[in-house]
Amino acid sequence: MDSANPAEGVVYTETTVYSPPQQYVAEAPYQIAIVDLGSSPPNGPGRITVRILADSPAERVRIGDRVSFVENRDGVSYFRKAPGLTPA
């Protein structure tokens, strides 16, 4: 993610991957999500596919959760559940 993008977003959808491609076998299970960044650029709905950082299943996210940007590794954005309020 580049610095022009907001550091926060809302989970539009998500899934936890149990059967990974060869390249990510060591990382499974892992959660990915499409995050709504709240902007509306001309070429699409302003969403990004990201990896969710979760140290335990309880830290995984659900649709509607707020998430914050943590870091970019090898062209992939990593987000984590934002602290505080989570919609029911």
Added chain:
Amino acid sequence: MRPVAIIGIGKTAFGALADRDLRSLAVEAVGHALSDAGMPPGAVESFYLGNFAGPSFVGQNHLAPYVAASAGLEGIPCTRFENACASGGSAFFHAWQGVAAGIYEVAVAAGVEKMTSQPTPRVTEILAGAGDMSTEGRAGATFPALFSMIANRHMYQYGTTREQLASVAVKNHANGAKNPLAHMRKVITLEQALAGKPVADPLTVYDCSLVSDGAAAVILVPFDRARQFTSHPVRVLASAQTSDHLALDSKDDITLFPSVKSAGQKAYTMAGLGPGDIDFAELHDCFTIAEIVASEDLGFVEKGMGGPFAAEGCSAIGGRLPINASGGLKSKGHPVGATGVGQLCDLVQQLRGDAGDRQVKRHRIGLAQNLGGSGATCVVTILGKNA
């Protein structure tokens, strides 16, 4: 454009066929289709082969002439079509155009995939290449993951349930158990489907189509010549191919496929028909959620009601609109490049009244929907009995 008929169909068994290679499967399907049509190989004027990933799965390129020369189709134009899981549908769409436009008198559309010689993580990786590898693929999205994200959003927006998803698998397994060419001829219960091993949450192995080897082929001629070959020609009432972005995060609403809606609308307009005129359908159930979404996108049910429609038995063989009487990709198997052509073979078999235990009661008009990736390609074809 002139009317076109399908006068021959041919399929191999779908399955994990350890002793068969890609070429022998494709040659067998083409051979069956030619004999079904009573057509000598030398009469074929053009060959269209759907194949997704032969180079990755079996290390062979230049597949169309590779297959054609062994099938006795020599010297004619031979071209491979690659549009992910809609490769077979695309091959058919272009073959139909060639005959409809008056360029060819006899065309063969075939599809083939040989997948089971690779281990699962490698198959998963090859299939992921049908998505956008620079964004979703890099983040670790597999195909089950993309459809799981669609399923989760559909559940969130419309209240679709796990049980409704599983009911699609139960129905398609019940149908496929009656299909001698199906990969997994096994009846399953709702409880089994719900307890399946997770692949990508909420989809389990029972929500996912099978990794299969197999091939299928059809023979096309102008409709006014069809009766020279067969007493039961099937008319191509419409065929439409559409496209969209590859990446799921580029779409405004992932609970529908714009490419399916537009291909459906184009096909209905071309055929002068509406969703209510379709007697039965073969829909692209690469995952259970995909059948539910397609049934909505094609206008068979109201948006958001695809889950209840399946769970209430409306799409069973004896239901209001039978969907995937063949067993679908779920039970019949999904040799990716063969699937779109295989669906058309299944429609023709039903239209002829030759589907045995799987025969649907009303079988004048059938629709096939073949989806590529997470909706970046769609082909919808409508076939009708005689006249």
